Amino acid sequence: MIELTTQPIDFTLVTDSVRTHVAGAVVLFMGTVREFTGDAQTSSLEYEAYPSMALQAMQQLETEACEKWPLHKVSMVHRTGHLDLGEIAVAVAVSAGHRKEAFEAGQWLIDALKERVPIWKKERYANGSTEWVHPDETNAGKRVGTPQGGAS
Template sequence: MIELTNDPIDPTSLLQQVASHQAGAVVLFLGTTREFTGSRQTESLDYECYPEMAEKKLNELECEARDRWSIVDCAIVHRLGQLGLGEASVAIAVSSAHRKNAFQAGQWLIDTLKEVVPIWKKENWADGTTDWVHPGLTNEE
């Protein structure tokens, strides 16, 4: 299951979505809004995406994870819009019979999501300035 949403992410409902009697392990990853990047203070983040392609890429990631690892279920949710400090921007839940597959698939999913899915964050700094984050181009994450 993949989802792009403007609403706050509810990790509990995500865990319920991947729950199964076949699973002996459930791994949940949350990406959250951090206050400091080096010495720069963040007030909030704005996320935008290219919806059609982001959904397509997220579906491809889910399919590839299911091909590569023996997992029971998998759910990926990415938040869009403005997020305050501490809020979750992304959540990935993976269930599997044994923990190793859930850990490995979860790690691969978040790493690959950050490389290929067309979603962008803008830093709204505490000093009132803003920057789009583009790894390798502008400020590093």
């Protein structure tokens, strides 16, 4: 399951989509909207994507992950549009024969998704201001004036 959606992400569906009787490990990562980014209080987020390019990039990540690790199944779902505090912005799930491969692949997938998929995040702050955020090498987030490559 590789998907962009404007609807709330059903993490049970994402998890179930990678389960199989041959997998001994299923790992799910959910990225959620948090209230504070550093000292700034966030009120909500807004995600925009270039859908055809984003889906193609996500499918390429799935291919690469399956070449690097012995995975059984992979799912990645990213939300677009307005998200309130606590909502799920992204879910990545993988299944593998063993936990080590599942954890490594899951972490690699979310990190690569944030770096390579054309999805942009606008943070809306409690004080009424907004800014586009682009993850830097440490995934701590670098504020920018306009949307640029990167994700969540």
